[in-house]
Amino acid sequence: KGLRDTEHQRASPIPSQFSQEERVTMKESLKGAIQIPTVSFNPGEFNTTALAEFGEYIHKVFPTVFRTSFIQHEVVGEYSHLFTVQGSDPSLQPYMLLAHIDVVPATDQGWEVPPFSGLERDGFIYGRGTLDNKNSVMAILQALELLLIRNYIPRRSFFIALGHDEEVSGAHGAQKISALLQARGVQLAFIVDEGSFILDGFIPSLKKPLAMVSVSEKGSLDLMLEVNMTPGHSSAPPKETSIGILAAAVSRLEQTPLPNMFGSGPLKMTLQQLANEFSFPASVIFNNLWLFWPLVSRLMEREDITNALVRTTTAVTMFNAGIKVNVIPPVAQATVNFRIHPAQTVQEVLKLTKDIVMDDRVQFHVLESVEPLPVSPFDDQALGYQLIRQTIQSVFPEINIVVPGTCIAQTDSRHYTNLTTGIYRFNPVYLQPQDFRSIHGINERISVQAYESQVKFIFEFIQNADTEQRPVSHLHEL
Numbered sequence: 001k002g003l004r005d006t007e008h009q010r011a012s013p014i015p016s017q018f019s020q021e022e023r024v025t026m027k028e029s030l031k032g033a034i035q036i037p038t039v040s041f042n043p044g045e046f047n048t049t050a051l052a053e054f055g056e057y058i059h060k061v062f063p064t065v066f067r068t069s070f071i072q073h074e075v076v077g078e079y080s081h082l083f084t085v086q087g088s089d090p091s092l093q094p095y096m097l098l099a100h101i102d103v104v105p106a107t108d109q110g111w112e113v114p115p116f117s118g119l120e121r122d123g124f125i126y127g128r129g130t131l132d133n134k135n136s137v138m139a140i141l142q143a144l145e146l147l148l149i150r151n152y153i154p155r156r157s158f159f160i161a162l163g164h165d166e167e168v169s170g171a172h173g174a175q176k177i178s179a180l181l182q183a184r185g186v187q188l189a190f191i192v193d194e195g196s197f198i199l200d201g202f203i204p205s206l207k208k209p210l211a212m213v214s215v216s217e218k219g220s221l222d223l224m225l226e227v228n229m230t231p232g233h234s235s236a237p238p239k240e241t242s243i244g245i246l247a248a249a250v251s252r253l254e255q256t257p258l259p260n261m262f263g264s265g266p267l268k269m270t271l272q273q274l275a276n277e278f279s280f281p282a283s284v285i286f287n288n289l290w291l292f293w294p295l296v297s298r299l300m301e302r303e304d305i306t307n308a309l310v311r312t313t314t315a316v317t318m319f320n321a322g323i324k325v326n327v328i329p330p331v332a333q334a335t336v337n338f339r340i341h342p343a344q345t346v347q348e349v350l351k352l353t354k355d356i357v358m359d360d361r362v363q364f365h366v367l368e369s370v371e372p373l374p375v376s377p378f379d380d381q382a383l384g385y386q387l388i389r390q391t392i393q394s395v396f397p398e399i400n401i402v403v404p405g406t407c408i409a410q411t412d413s414r415h416y417t418n419l420t421t422g423i424y425r426f427n428p429v430y431l432q433p434q435d436f437r438s439i440h441g442i443n444e445r446i447s448v449q450a451y452e453s454q455v456k457f458i459f460e461f462i463q464n465a466d467t468e469q470r471p472v473s474h475l476h477e478l
């Protein structure tokens, strides 16, 4: 099912087998990348020394990529990198692989090894960026380097875009690369970015791992709530202060989750495709969602991660108030980060929020908002989705569940909707719930074997993408 077997759709003509020396080199290169603290702190506030060092580092560890005549390398926005790999067949529409080189900050606290040490312990490489997202940066370039060493020449052109500020919104990296490509008239067949994994143990009644390819991503609304009151002496306080009023408003928001949207958006398709993978009685429940949806939607609300799939989430992330111990505070401010369900809009969330707070003394300031992303095609004709499926089947033959899903966070790919309608978020790496918590958390790590598999996946994916787009039609399946 999926891509038609044409003469060009051979199973990876260059075998994805790497020598012992290559395997050691690839893991050491990843460790070196982790040791460069390319931290993004705030929009416009990055470790520029580290970002510059990272640029030099990739030149050093991937020399063939940089000296190949059909690959053009450009630095965009000072620290982001755009590679244009010219294929031999201009009739094939190009695609793009995305990753980001920046990471969120990390202190040593709670880590088994320092977060920028890149140390290997018991078969795992530890460090900030091992899952998010230097693994992808390095695996993409590593796979290309290994292909080039084997004299590979692609048929289909592709781009590699490595942003340097994804963790603080991508305005200087991805957004600029996107504008540059648009100005050049580029239209892409599809994009592959971070944003989902091979999920293992996320659904209690499903014992098998499943590959979830995110075909949409949630939107967001950063809302600042503000209360202004007359300041005064704390010895004769008013009945309510700006802090008390704001705290009550914020508490109402936390206590009143936005509506459960189960049944709308890509989740329904995800569960329908998963239905037959459950054993009895869960299989009956998932095959009859028309009857059991109230039960399933309630079960999903129970866990934070699955709750994030069924509704717009509300997270109070900042709270500032007070200037001195004996001064009634003039102003109190709180910032709330909403992650918007694909079936809702920014305006709807704003209205619901005002209705919940129901207090005229609370002012609302929209700091930033992004609508949820459209759903990318994932049918038999969808080249990007089918190539990911095909490559999963070959690299991870033990995985027989590949489903479309929704990314609960945001990715740089949102800056590229002007270039393609096919945006797929998938990291070919096994992820368990405790690994999920390590992303932006502590003890982020990747096993050496998982990293090798990721390189193998991209090595095969690039070759598989050389197929002509001849997806299987339903007629041929009859």
Ligand SMILES: CCCCCCCC/C=C\CCCCCCCC(=O)N[C@@H](Cc1ccc(O)cc1)C(=O)O
Binding pocket: 132, 166, 167, 168, 169, 194, 195, 196, 197, 199, 202, 203, 270, 305, 306, 407, 408, 409, 410, 411, 436, 439
């Ligand atoms: C039914 C099956 C259960 C499915 C469970 C889903 C599990 C989710 C698995 C993986 C998701 C991992 C997502 C990783 C990507 C993280 C990307 C990220 O952190 N992006 C930032 C971007 C951002 C946005 C706004 C800003 O001001 C700064 C940065 C984010 O916060 O979203």
Ligand SMILES: [Zn+2]
Binding pocket: 100, 132, 133, 166, 194
């Ligand atoms: Zn990331």
Ligand SMILES: [Zn+2]
Binding pocket: 104, 132, 167, 440
């Ligand atoms: Zn991140």
